[in-house]
Amino acid sequence: xxIFDFVPIWTLILGLAVFFYVLLDGFDLGVGILYNFARTTAxxxxxxxxxxxxxxxxxxxxxxxxxxxxxxxxxxxxxxxxAVYFPILVMLLSLIFRGVAFEFRFRDVEHRTFWDHxxxxxxxxxxxxxxxVLGAFIQGFQVEGRHFTGGSFDCITPFSLFVGIALLFxxxxxxxxWLILKTxxxxxxxxxxxxxxxFLSTLAAVFIVSLWTPLVDSGIAHRWFSWPNIAYLxxxxxxTALFGILEWRAIADRKAELxxxxxxxxxxxxxxxxxxxxxxxxxxxxxxDLWQAASSPDTQIFLxxxxxxxxxxxxxxxxxxxxxxxxxxxxxxxxx
Amino acid sequence: MGVVSGVVMPFQFGTxxxxxxxxxxxxxxxxxxxxxxxxxxxxxxxxxxxxxGRNLVPRWAHFASACLVxxxxxxxxxxxxxxxxxxxxxxxxxxxxxIFYPTSWSEIIFNASFPYRYMHTVSGFYITTGFVVLAVAxxxxxxxxxxxxxxxxxxxxxxxxxxxxxxxxxLGDAQGLxxxxxxxxxxxxxxxxxxxxxxxxxTLFAIPDQKAETNHFAIEVPLLGSLILTHDVNGVVPGLKxxxxxxxxxAIIPFFAFRIMVGMGLIMLALVAxxxxxRLRSKLYDAAWFLRLLTWSAPLGFIAVVAGWTTTxxxxxxxxxxxxxxxxxxxxxSLTGIDVxxxxxxxxxxxxxxxxxxxxxxxxIVRGGVSAEEATPVEAGRPAHPVKPVPGAP
Numbered sequence: 192x193x194i195f196d197f198v199p200i201w202t203l204i205l206g207l208a209v210f211f212y213v214l215l216d217g218f219d220l221g222v223g224i225l226y227n228f229a230r231t232t233a234x235x236x237x238x239x240x241x242x243x244x245x246x247x248x249x250x251x252x253x254x255x256x257x258x259x260x261x262x263x264x265x266x267x268x269x270x271x272x273x274a275v276y277f278p279i280l281v282m283l284l285s286l287i288f289r290g291v292a293f294e295f296r297f298r299d300v301e302h303r304t305f306w307d308h309x310x311x312x313x314x315x316x317x318x319x320x321x322x323x324v325l326g327a328f329i330q331g332f333q334v335e336g337r338h339f340t341g342g343s344f345d346c347i348t349p350f351s352l353f354v355g356i357a358l359l360f361x362x363x364x365x366x367x368x369w370l371i372l373k374t375x376x377x378x379x380x381x382x383x384x385x386x387x388x389x390f391l392s393t394l395a396a397v398f399i400v401s402l403w404t405p406l407v408d409s410g411i412a413h414r415w416f417s418w419p420n421i422a423y424l425x426x427x428x429x430x431t432a433l434f435g436i437l438e439w440r441a442i443a444d445r446k447a448e449l450x451x452x453x454x455x456x457x458x459x460x461x462x463x464x465x466x467x468x469x470x471x472x473x474x475x476x477x478x479x480d481l482w483q484a485a486s487s488p489d490t491q492i493f494l495x496x497x498x499x500x501x502x503x504x505x506x507x508x509x510x511x512x513x514x515x516x517x518x519x520x521x522x523x524x525x526x527x
Numbered sequence: 528m529g530v531v532s533g534v535v536m537p538f539q540f541g542t543x544x545x546x547x548x549x550x551x552x553x554x555x556x557x558x559x560x561x562x563x564x565x566x567x568x569x570x571x572x573x574x575x576x577x578x579x580g581r582n583l584v585p586r587w588a589h590f591a592s593a594c595l596v597x598x599x600x601x602x603x604x605x606x607x608x609x610x611x612x613x614x615x616x617x618x619x620x621x622x623x624x625x626i627f628y629p630t631s632w633s634e635i636i637f638n639a640s641f642p643y644r645y646m647h648t649v650s651g652f653y654i655t656t657g658f659v660v661l662a663v664a665x666x667x668x669x670x671x672x673x674x675x676x677x678x679x680x681x682x683x684x685x686x687x688x689x690x691x692x693x694x695x696x697x698l699g700d701a702q703g704l705x706x707x708x709x710x711x712x713x714x715x716x717x718x719x720x721x722x723x724x725x726x727x728x729x730t731l732f733a734i735p736d737q738k739a740e741t742n743h744f745a746i747e748v749p750l751l752g753s754l755i756l757t758h759d760v761n762g763v764v765p766g767l768k769x770x771x772x773x774x775x776x777x778a779i780i781p782f783f784a785f786r787i788m789v790g791m792g793l794i795m796l797a798l799v800a801x802x803x804x805x806r807l808r809s810k811l812y813d814a815a816w817f818l819r820l821l822t823w824s825a826p827l828g829f830i831a832v833v834a835g836w837t838t839t840x841x842x843x844x845x846x847x848x849x850x851x852x853x854x855x856x857x858x859x860x861s862l863t864g865i866d867v868x869x870x871x872x873x874x875x876x877x878x879x880x881x882x883x884x885x886x887x888x889x890x891x892i893v894r895g896g897v898s899a900e901e902a903t904p905v906e907a908g909r910p911a912h913p914v915k916p917v918p919g920a921p
Contacts, residue, residue, distance in 0.1 A: 244575035250534060251563070257537040258560040265552030272541025273859040279542055280870045283535050284877050290531035291881050298888045337549055338860045487553040489629045494557040501564045512575055515583050 197491035198481050201263035204498060208259050210463055212252035214365070214456055219246040221366020223289055223314020224359060225385055226307070234378055235307060241373040241520040243293055248509055250286065262494050266337060266484035267474040274332040274339040275324045275346050282320035289313030315359060322358030326351030329404060329466065331476035350403060357396030364389035365459065368452030371442075373520045379448075386442045386451055394435055397462055401428075404469060410477075411469045424468065431461045532878075537563070543867070547847050547857035554620055554627045554635055555610050562606035569599030604649055612641035615839065616709045617848050627848075639709050643702040644839075650695045651835065654795065655828025657688045662825035663893050665818040670894070678812050681821075685806070689799045696792055700755075706842075707756055710849060711765035713842035716776040717785045718752060720766050727752035727764040732786075735778040740768060776844040784837040791831035798824055 219242040229235045261268040272279060288309045296306035323346060330350055333341035367386035371379055405412035415424060438454035441447040472480040485491065537559060540548045573592040581589055619634025620627045629635060664680035667673050707714045714720075719735040719742050720727065729751035733742035753762040767775050798820065805811045812818075843849055847857040 244579045247574060250531075254534055254537055254563050255560075257541075258556065258563045261537065261540060261548060261552055262556035262560040265549055265556060268541045268552070269545040269549035272538065273545045273861045276542050276859075276862070276866060276870070279538055280873060283538060284873050286534060287531045287877055287881065291885070295884060295888070298891075299884065338545070340861060343861065343863065343866045486556060487628050490553045490557055493629070493632055494560055497557075497561060498564060505564070508573070512573070515576060515580050 195488075195492075197488060197495050198263075198485050200495060200499075201259075201485070201491055202481055204495075204502065205256065205259040205263055206467065208252055208256045210460070212249070212256050213463065214459060215249035215252055216246070217362045217459070218242075218365035218369040218452070219249050220289075220314045220318045221362035221364065222369055223310055223366070224318060224363045225366050225370065225382070227311035227315065228385070230381075232303075237374060237378060237520055238370065239293065239296070239310070241370065244516045245513060246290075246293070248512060250290070253286075263486060263491060264474050264481065264484040265486050266479055269337065270332060270334055270339045270475050270478070271328065273343075274341060275327050276343045278320040278323040278327070278346060278351075282317050282324070285313040285317035285320065289317065318359050318362045319355040322355030323347070323351045325358065325466075326354030329354070329470070329476065330407070331478070334475060334478045350407065353396075353403075354400065357393065357400060360389045360392040360396060361459065361462075364393050364455050365452070368455040371451045372448055375519055383442055383451075386455075387439075390435075390438055390442060390455075393458070397431070397458075401465065408469075414469060427461055427465055427468070431458065434458050434461065535874075542870075543859055543862065544847075544857050545859040547852065550625055550852060550857075551614075551627050551848060554629050555613065558606050558610040558613070558636070562603055562610075566599045566601075566603030566606065569602065570596050573599070601649070604652070605645065608645045608648055609636050609638075609641055612644045613638050614847060615644070615843055615849050616640040617851060622851070640702070640705050643698070643705045647695070647698045647702045647835075648832075650691060650698055651828070651832050654688060654691050654695055655832055657684050657691065658795065658828045659825050660684045661688070662822050665821035666893055668812055669815070669818050669822065674812075681812065685799065685802045685811070688795070689803055692792070692795050692799050696796065699789075699792070703756065704758075707765070710842070712767065712770045712774060713776060713781070713839075713849075714756070715765045715767045715769070716778040716842050717781045717838060718756070718764070719778045719782040720752070720764055721768050722766040723763070723769050724766065725753065725761055725763045726750055727756070727762075729755060730782075733782070735782055737775070737777060737779070774845065776842050781838045781842040784834045784841065788831050788834040788838060791827050791834065795824070795827055795831075 222238055222242050226235060226238050229238055257268075260271075292306045292310035292313065296303055296310065299306060326348070327346035330348060332339050333345065364386060367382045367389055370382035371386065374382060405415060414420060434454050434457045438451060438458060441450040441454055444450075470476055472482075474481050474484045540559075573595045576584060576589065576592040577596055580592070584592075613635055616639040617627075618638040619629060619631035621630050622628075660680055661684050664677045664684065667677035668681070703714070706717075719730055719733050721740050721742070726749075728747035728749045730742060731746045731748060733745035733747075735742050750760045753764055754760050756762065756764050767778065801817060801820075802811060805814050805817055845854050846852060847854050
């Protein structure tokens with residue numbers, strides 16, 4: 192029997208998987224949300240084409256994140272998922288709708304408007320539902336023993352609804368960043384305007400959530416504002432402010448095509464890190480920490496070995512498929 | 528459609544079956560996660576290149592992408608059936624305080640029913656696809672469209688099915704023997720067989736009555752039950768009365784599902800035999816009645832697969848992990864009937880919109896013929912020919 196603690200490694204793997212999901216599906220859901228505001232069919236075609244070859248791979252990270260949680264921290268999986276039953280349901284149904292819309296919109300010209308709405312609304316509702324899940328998770332659940340004992344609608348609170356709205360702006364910011372990178376001319380100008388609105392709204396929402404969480408949870412307040420934590424953690428708000436300024440300038444700078452997306456990603460990374468710091472080491476807030484919820488060491492080792500080998504391979508070929516579809520998206524010549 | 532409906536599955540383990548997930552995660556989660564790592568990503572990562580990247584990557588890379596998507600699907604089947612087979616015939620575990628812990632990964636992965644289930648299922652998928660291809664080819668021939676492509680499609684597929692359908696019947700028989708050995712209660716339910724007896728009859732039709740422990744309106748063939756199930760006319764066949772009533776599956780569902788599956792198999796066997804006969808007489812592509820039959824045969828495989836799946840899953844009841852964990856102990860405790868009803872209605876609504884629409888598109892594409900599809904103008908800014916044949920192909 193090898194005595195080796197796999198829990199930190201699994202925490203890292205799961206953390207990365209969820210983070211990749213948030214970034215990757217985040218920007219393509221964001222493009223989907225902005226799709227609702229596209230003016231012409233030609234614009235909608237371009238928006239959809241900018242993500243058509245990659246959204247499927249992006250969504251894979253959702254499956255990997257879900258399965259990673261089941262594999263590494265099954266107790267957390269068995270408590271959290273029942274607690275967010277309806278947001279998860281709504282998210283899944285919306286993702287189905289928006290996923291088939293890619294193909295159906297192109298095949299079903301007679302009902303194109305219906306599939307346009309399926310794609311636009313589906314993206315927005317899926318995002319909102321994910322935000323509600325996140326908000327409910329931060330707030331914590333009613334637990335007895337190894338089960339969630341609350342009601343299926345307990346997760347709907349002012350806080351979780353607010354996080355849902357915040358995530359709409361956040362994903363839209365990523366989506367607008369992607370569109371600045373992938374489009375040109377008038378469409379890019381429009382994306383820059385949208386990015387500006389989304390950036391200000393996201394910043395405001397992050398600010399409010401950052402104040403709201405310590406107010407509702409003294410543990411989080413203690414984590415951030417007690418000495419010496421406040422000194423160690425100060426780089427996070429400082430960097431957030433710095434990247435915020437850089438993002439604002441990049442959006443306005445007509446020559447900057449990649450940097451609005453990059454700074455949006457960095458801002459997301461910091462927010463994600465902030466949530467992780469607030470909650471660590473709890474995986475079911477207030478009830479179970481990572482070690483208590485972990486699966487058996489045999490399970491973690493058996494899967495860990497394969498994962499550490501396969502994850503880099505997946506990253507390499509994901510990178511390759513992005514490389515294949517690099518460059519601006521155009522309507523007349525397909526993807527190149 | 529397959530991709531997006533597949534995303535739902537891992538989440539359902541948590542939302543609806545949280546106690547099952549909590550108890551069995553140590554064992555089944557690596558199987559599901561390896562499925563995600565090896566299969567889902569392979570499929571999803573390369574499907575984009577396969578569908579949209581023909582003009583963007585070298586030909587060998589495009590072909591490799593197609594092979595990797597196919598390989599991903601086979602990996603997917605492997606891990607999912609490992610999980611399911613372990614639930615049917617669990618092995619390589621120990622139970623501590625109601626939680627399963629792994630003791631041997633090889634016994635978990637290559638559990639008693641896995642090799643049989645895997646071969647039977649994969650072969651079933653190939654046959655299902657084969658009959659769809661055959662139906663498309665027949666429809667094209669009937670419409671007089673793309674004759675050259677259609678005859679090639681039909682010829683290759685029919686040879687393939689002439690081999691596969693008898694093989695599948697053999698594999699199904701092997702899985703039946705395996706079930707008799709490892710899940711006798713399930714087998715008794717499938718056969719609606721109440722008494723433990725030698726020289727048992729085969730029940731062709733009956734209405735099984737769970738309460739009265741008997742069959743109504745039974746049509747039986749003497750001795751055939753023992754012969755088929757044990758390959759011996761004197762063989763002993765288990766009966767449902769061997770097991771406490773709370774450990775019995777509701778016989779009526781696996782009984783009929785199994786008969787539907789076998790019925791589909793026999794129809795398929797008859798079709799490939801007819802095809803072979805017509806081919807030997809060089810009438811394969813021109814016998815209008817046969818082409819019509821083949822056009823209708825497209826759903827056969829799907830019906831057989833769904834019926835077979837129903838047989839094995841309902842036959843496993845009342846257990847989620849056969850003989851160890853009950854279905855009633857697997858469900859999420861906080862879930863109410865209303866919750867389940869609402870989510871079920873949600874899925875039904877979405878699937879009722881999605882699948883018929885998809886089916887309608889598929890039919891329309893088939894009706895268009897091979898060359899008509901190529902003439903489709905650029906739509907939605909996609910490449911003009913997402914599935915263009917390789918240069919030089921007919």
